[in-house]
Amino acid sequence: STLFDKLGGSAGVELAVDKFYDRVLSDDRIKHFFDGVDMKRQRAHQRAFLTYAFGGASHYNGRHLREAHQQLVKERGLSREHFNAVAEDLIATLQEMGVSQDLIDEVAAVVAAPQNQQDVLNQ
Template identity: 35%
Template sequence: MAEDQSLYAEIGGQDAVEAVVDDFYDRVLDDPLLEPYFEDTEMQELFAHQVQFVSAVAGGPVEYDGDDMEEAHEGMGITDEAFDRVADYLAEAMRENGVPEADIEAVIDDVAALRDDVVMV
């Protein structure tokens, strides 16, 4: 990644982030372990929040204004196994959409730092 260019710009900006998030949710919602977590979820709203979150993490011109991670996941009973699968699917979606491996690692490192706020069992 060029030093003066954000990860967001490097991976292709808004269109690329939306493609990754779309691919990511296809994978997540196809997983019998993860699908129940999303049964009562307004997916369009969640998609928009996820695009905003990934864009912000990647250094894009977007600020994440959703709930903090602990509040957003409170009471969901998310396990370490579920968290790991979500992270794996995010990495796979980025890889499938041409995000360079070093950039994938940077995003996954940021996601891993959220484990204690998301896993609550």
Template identity: 65%
Template sequence: MTTLFDKLGGVAAVDLAVDKFYERVLQDDRIKHFFANVDMTKQRQHQKDFLTYAFGGTDKYNGRYMREAHEALVEQHGLSGEHFDAVAEDLMETLKELGVSEELRAEVAAIAAAPEHRKEVLNQ
């Protein structure tokens, strides 16, 4: 079975998408403040690792769980559903800009913006 990771183009495609995604995020006035004091090299790698796992590129993920990784952002910085939606929108726009088909973007959205992920990120 071909994974979403493979359909998207594997490591090179995920790396490029994550790098372009964070370029967009860091220009987005709705959410860029959440990354003001973040080591973006590490952040990009965490995101690449997570998406590789989430899209079926590996069965191992050694990163923190979503709830734990975002807890301080919710409690101390007011991370909300509006912010989650902005991140999801930026991801979809990035994939569109990179020429990813609507069908594959829908598969990505079903995983990345899934209700269970939203609840975990927002600590609900």
């Protein structure tokens, strides 16, 4: 079974989305990237992000991530430190939810995979 299943499927993801969303938006290191991003779109982003991270979806290929973040890299300086901050917030969210360290390690390995970093950071 996927991490998505182990974390409780869509109900687990919904809970994680709310908590991750709150954490990112109150994180001074990265919250400015979300200025001017509409609420509905942002929630969809967080849901997509976590469903992807948990293996519940595979339709966000490298090219999609590259395009989705291209402007943020070119015009707003999105860099490795911001990528790491997002990963850190995701891990903290899962810890707060009481997810086991084994599962958290699996999630971290998926999210921080070199291919993802290269795509998101347009490297």
